[in-house]
Amino acid sequence: MQLKPAATAMDGDGDGVRSHVKVIESARRRLRWPFDGVVRFLGLAFTLVAAVVVGVDNESKILSVTITKSLPPIHFYASAKWQYMSAFKYFVVSNCIACAYAAVSLVYSVKTRGQKDDPMRSLLLISFDLIMVGLLFSADGAAAAIGVIGRDGNSHMHWIKVCGFFEGYCHHFTAALVISIAGSVMFLCLVVLSVLNLHKK
Amino acid sequence: MASAEPESAKEAPLPPPSTAPRGGVNLSLVDFGLRFVLFAAAVSSVVVIVTSKQTVVGKLRGVPPGFPVQAKFDHSPAFIYFVAALSVTALYGLVTALASVSVIAKPNLSTKFLLHFAVWDTLILGVVASATGAAGGVAYIGLKGNSHVRWDKVCYAFDKFCRHIGGALAASLFASVVLVLLIWISIISLHARIRK
Numbered sequence: 546m547q548l549k550p551a552a553t554a555m556d557g558d559g560d561g562v563r564s565h566v567k568v569i570e571s572a573r574r575r576l577r578w579p580f581d582g583v584v585r586f587l588g589l590a591f592t593l594v595a596a597v598v599v600g601v602d603n604e605s606k607i608l609s610v611t612i613t614k615s616l617p618p619i620h621f622y623a624s625a626k627w628q629y630m631s632a633f634k635y636f637v638v639s640n641c642i643a644c645a646y647a648a649v650s651l652v653y654s655v656k657t658r659g660q661k662d663d664p665m666r667s668l669l670l671i672s673f674d675l676i677m678v679g680l681l682f683s684a685d686g687a688a689a690a691i692g693v694i695g696r697d698g699n700s701h702m703h704w705i706k707v708c709g710f711f712e713g714y715c716h717h718f719t720a721a722l723v724i725s726i727a728g729s730v731m732f733l734c735l736v737v738l739s740v741l742n743l744h745k746k
Numbered sequence: 747m748a749s750a751e752p753e754s755a756k757e758a759p760l761p762p763p764s765t766a767p768r769g770g771v772n773l774s775l776v777d778f779g780l781r782f783v784l785f786a787a788a789v790s791s792v793v794v795i796v797t798s799k800q801t802v803v804g805k806l807r808g809v810p811p812g813f814p815v816q817a818k819f820d821h822s823p824a825f826i827y828f829v830a831a832l833s834v835t836a837l838y839g840l841v842t843a844l845a846s847v848s849v850i851a852k853p854n855l856s857t858k859f860l861l862h863f864a865v866w867d868t869l870i871l872g873v874v875a876s877a878t879g880a881a882g883g884v885a886y887i888g889l890k891g892n893s894h895v896r897w898d899k900v901c902y903a904f905d906k907f908c909r910h911i912g913g914a915l916a917a918s919l920f921a922s923v924v925l926v927l928l929i930w931i932s933i934i935s936l937h938a939r940i941r942k
Contacts, residue, residue, distance in 0.1 A: 629894035632883040664937050671933055675868070675926055682872040683879030690824035690880035691887070695895070701821035702888065703808065704897040733872055736929075740864040743936045744857065 581742075582655060584734050589647035591728030592681070596640035598721040599627050604714040625711040632691040633718075639684035640725055643677050643732065650674075667739060674735045681729035688722055773938075774850045777863075777931050781846055784924045785839030788832045788874075791917035795819050795829060795881075798910030805903040817900070817907040824880040825911070831877035832918055838870050857939055864932040871925040878918045885911045 605624035612619065627633040650670060657666060696715065698706030708715040799818045804811045819825040842863060849856040888908065891899030901908040 630892060631886060631890075635879075635883075668930075668933065668937075672930065675871070675929055678868065678872055679875040679922055679926065682875040683882075686827075686876030686879030687883035689876075690827075690883045693823055694884065694887070694897075697823075699822060701817070702898075702900055704887075705895070707895050729872070733868060736868045737865050740861060740868075740933065740936070743933065743940065744861045 581735070581738055582651060584731050584738065585647050585651045585654065588728050588731035588735065589644055589651065591724050591731060592640040592644040592647065595721045595725035595728060596637050596644060598717055598724070599633065599640075600637050602627070602714060602717045602721075604711050606710065623710070625707075625714040630691055632687040636684045636688040636722075636725070639680050640728070643681050643728065646673060646677055647732075667743070671736060671739045674732055674739070678729065678732045678736060681725065681732060685722065685726050685729060688718075688725075692718060692722065773931055773935050774846065774853070774856075777928065777935075778843060778846045778850060780924055780928050780931070781839050781843035784921055784928070785836055785843060787917050787921040787924065788836035788839055791914045791921065792829055792832045792836065794910050794917065795825065795914035798907050798914075800904050800907040802903050806900070807898065807903075815903075817904045819911075822884050824884040828877045828881040828914070828918070831873050832914075832921075835870055835874050835921060838866070842866070857936065860932045860936050860939075864929055864936070867925055867929045867932065871922060871929070874918060874922045874925060878915060878922060881911065881918075882915055885915060 603624065603626050605622065608621040608623060609618040610621065627637055650673065654670065660666075692715070694704055694706075696706060696708045698704055796819060799816065801814050801816045803814045806815050809815055819829065845859060846863070849859050885908070887897055887899075888904075888911075889899060889901045891897055
């Protein structure tokens with residue numbers, strides 16, 4: 546979009562130039578706005594799905610062991626839940642926090658979309674987006690590290706692998722981890738979009 | 747103060763005088779200093795975790811007495827990822843510290859630099875945060891163990907190893923805070939330049 550010099554701009558009146566500049570700038574900013582809302586909504590959706598999948602998932606298996614033929618087999622009950630691991634707790638809580646923040650900031654940015662550009666508003670949103678990026682990425686890293694130990698074990702520390710036993714749970718958790726990584730990339734895109742928005746003014 | 751009121755009423759509609767040139771140079775100096783601090787934190791974190799090797803005899807449960815057991819950072823893929831990510835951050839800190847010198851030298855051409863700084867800083871923040879989370883998760887299991895999956899704690903035997911890991915994690919947490927501050931500085935500087 547080019548800035549066409551109008552008659553009011555030629556007389557050196559500062560207000561005339563500024564009003565023309567503002568009209569074209571707000572039109573350009575309106576091009577950016579749908580992307581911001583769409584990316585926020587995608588971040589909300591991805592983190593919600595990840596938190597729900599890990600929060601609801603539960604696998605229990607009964608392992609029966611026969612010691613001798615005369616005695617009946619002994620049943621061992623083993624279950625896999627997210628509450629058993631602190632890294633998984635951190636993962637679920639982080640995704641819930643990010644989902645709630647995405648919902649609140651989506652409502653806030655939709656409500657204040659037509660208002661004049663306020664530096665405090667964009668700075669506030671960018672700061673919270675940054676905090677969410679850090680939180681989500683660290684939660685993904687922790688969950689991935691624990692998942693790798695669960696899948697491969699660690700022979701040096703004598704930590705046995707458990708994914709061979711709880712196959713369904715491991716598959717669900719891997720899917721939720723990938724979706725959470727997609728959600729955190731959405732928050733990253735939000736910060737990049739805000740910075741590019743600043744630059745294009 | 748009746749004489750002060752009309753003055754303040756006259757000044758209120760005008761925007762406050764822009765301190766961007768003087769404030770911009772100060773912010774650039776702070777930016778350069780923080781990037782150097784980021785480089786130092788990342789390098790120290792890598793050095794501390796790489797020198798954490800420890801050999802222990804007779805203290806670990808489940809191991810016959812007299813049998814030496816060793817703990818190194820490359821026994822766990824999470825720690826290897828931590829070392830790699832923090833090394834990349836150290837190199838990034840060094841390169842952008844040198845780049846921000848040109849921002850100080852030529853403030854007129856610096857808008858593109860600030861834009862790049864903000865975007866790349868965010869990416870590196872994601873990398874450092876994920877590395878801290880991964881190493882922190884594994885270190886927490888080494889410290890407390892997990893009874894549900896029968897993963898034993900190991901830090902009671904490998905005390906020096908665990909102290910080094912804890913120190914490296916603290917340094918990388920500090921590095922991520924420094925990155926957030928750097929992104930704030932870039933955004934405030936961009937705002938100040940647009941106001942001009």
